[in-house]
Amino acid sequence: MAAFHAIGAQDGAFPVARILHIRAHASAPRLRFGAEVSMLINKGTASVAGRGLREREHSMGERFTLPVLPLRDTVVYPGVAVPISAGRPGTVEAVQEALDGDRRMFAVAQRENVDDPLPEYLYNVGTVVRIIQTHRVRGGVQLLVQGEGRAQALTYHEEGQSMLQAVLLEMVHQEPQNPNDPAFQALDRELRDRAAELGTRRGVPAEALNQLIQGVDDPGPFADLVAFYLELETANKQELLEMLDDEARMRACLVAVERELARIDAQEDIQAKVQSELGERQREMLLREQLKAIQKELGDGEDRDDLEEMRERIEELRLSEEQRSEVDRELRRLERTSPQSAEYQVIRTFLEWVTELPWNERAEEKIDLERATKILEEDHHGLEDVKDRILEFLAVRKLHLARLNGVDAEETEADAEI
Known part of the structure; x- marks a missing residue:
């Protein structure tokens, strides 16, 4: 007990709950391995556990009854000190029952995280614990319990207003036959x-x-x-x-x-890769910002803004892997080329043409030979052989589509003759 008080209890406060921030009704969250405070508690209370084991002289087969301390999301082991916050009415009643007796309880984990720990929600094997210290708080009580030994619950039954008690049978761990092996x-x-x-x-x-x-x-x-x-x-x-x-x-x-x-x-390997990737991206972003500043000083800022807009338009295109690789290559060439170069305008025109194409968009094909003839006559003077060849192609195309769609062939052929 002196070892526990040496940790830093002041003015009757409960140091363990304050340091570890344990907050659960009759439960304790998972603690990280080797938490320094819990190490000191477990080390300091070893003598208490030994005393408790010496006090218990139950032989195998002897049954005893203890109030139940149901735990959520944690399992108490023999020899380990655990801070617990108890707030459920049945648990608080069970704690008071233990304090009025020999301060021992049966700490057992719940199978499911429920507010009303009925017997069917509790495991059968748990740990007999001794209450080392208590601290009344608003809405419940905070405990420091020390595991003493394993026990098996033969039956659970209700006592008092809402608490559970368990009829227990001590379980003895099996030591190796030859510890010097x-x-x-x-x-x-x-x-x-x-x-x-x-x-x-x-x-x-x-x-x-x-x-x-x-x-x-x-x-x-x-x-x-x-x-x-x-x-x-x-x-x-x-x-x-x-x-x-x-x-x-x-x-x-x-x-x-x-x-x-x-x-x-x-x-750690994933974190290292992420940090490396973030480092490369941050470096690229920094270089781009520096490049923008240099271009702005040279008067090329407006052209570079257009490049950013074109980059966004290209990213929105639904291209295949091969197509995107080619377009990205041309975009990088454009970024490295001076706007005053003749090649700059050629690459830019190509990329603008690419962004305007209807990638992966299909429209219903409708061939109107009369309209096609009218357009050819209005927009192209002469070139009769060429225009006739175009109309022939359109007529054959229309006839083929009509047959595929099941349209009357005679109607289509008559239209094609026009």
Whole structure:
């Protein structure tokens, strides 16, 4: 208890909730691995957990009853201190029941995030916890609880006004048959090293991390500590809690740590690529702004504004990959060419012609031979052979379309003869 008060409690305030900003009804959000404050709490309350375990002398098969502390989005492990905010009426009643007794509760995770934790929404395996400190707040109570040991709920039943109680059976973790086995010691060492690496990658100070890792000598409790700080879904954390075999739990924690490290590696790689891409784009934008300033000094600013407008028009075109590559190449040539050059106007005319074409737009084809004849006679003097050839082409085209559409062939041929 002295270790906890040394953390910084002042004027009866609840330091853990203030530092960690825990806000949930009878729940605690996932904490990042190796949070420095929680490290000090877990280290300082180890003696309290030991005392609680010594006080409990339940043998296998002996049943006992405790008030239930339902948790949302978190799983409490033996040996771990957790700050909790309780606000639901049934939970507050259960806390008061524990405070009036031996201060022990059965902390169990909910299967679903519901406000009314009925027995069917609770897991069967949880952790017996002891209330270390409480602080009454508006709308509920804030707790600091210490996990003592695993237990299985045989039945849940309602007591009092709205709280739940559970008939429990103690669950004892299975230690390895030969703790001195080189393979088991190698597993323990690897889990500690990888957990330390994960804590370092998350920015935990090295001194605090070393104190936490060296403060838990037993492999099984250390695996529980690692499991608590891992960023896993509630169902996955519950699976780790239900593993009684220390070696199996250590292997599962090691796999989870490796996955977390791989995720961090991938995330850092993605961030590096994004930063590199943003750097190239920012450099290009800076150079373009400098180019605009230079062109403005040279009196070319108006022409460059036209280029930006043309660029936007080209980007709106629905072109194939090959077409866009060619158009972009010509646009880059135009940007590098001086407006006073003769080639500048040739490239510009080409690009303007490209932007005016109806790309991927189709209109219904309608051939009017009389109108075509009239246009040819009005706009073109002479060239009779050429005009006749054009009309012949249009007539054949019209006849072909009519046959495809099922129009009367005789009507179409008569029209074509005109």
